[in-house]
Amino acid sequence: MPMRFETDFPTTGALQLQVCGACGRVNYPSRELCGNCLADDLAWHTVNAEGTVQSLSELHYSLEAPYEHHLPWGVASVKLDCGPVALAHLQPGTPLLERVSLRVLSDRDGNRMLVALRDGTDSASSWLETINFREDSP
Numbered sequence: 001m002p003m004r005f006e007t008d009f010p011t012t013g014a015l016q017l018q019v020c021g022a023c024g025r026v027n028y029p030s031r032e033l034c035g036n037c038l039a040d041d042l043a044w045h046t047v048n049a050e051g052t053v054q055s056l057s058e059l060h061y062s063l064e065a066p067y068e069h070h071l072p073w074g075v076a077s078v079k080l081d082c083g084p085v086a087l088a089h090l091q092p093g094t095p096l097l098e099r100v101s102l103r104v105l106s107d108r109d110g111n112r113m114l115v116a117l118r119d120g121t122d123s124a125s126s127w128l129e130t131i132n133f134r135e136d137s138p
């Protein structure tokens, strides 16, 4: 049985996060009030999706059968150039402090998630195809 979970990422090809209309801070994860100034003027905007891998970890066990064939599975915290730190699935072989770009992709069950990819690598698209992650139609 597929496992489903909900995220609140807007359905677009670009990374969109909440931006505060009062102070301009990019907020992630999404929230009711700005984490900087407590204003409730938060709207979704396309942001710079590039950042730096600041820590990473490998998962060596999965509760979901489709992932068992792809272990170990990389997970990273990425310091985005636009401010926040986000957790993301990590393209294999990506080292610490590497520059990456975050994309919102869906897995085979339609779960939307953040994926960190190294820029300009052919292996990124090959990996995404292997694990059956894809972009939603906007």
Ligand SMILES: [Zn+2]
Residues within 6 Å of the ligand: 020, 021, 022, 023, 024, 025, 034, 035, 036, 037, 038, 039
């Ligand atoms: Zn604010």
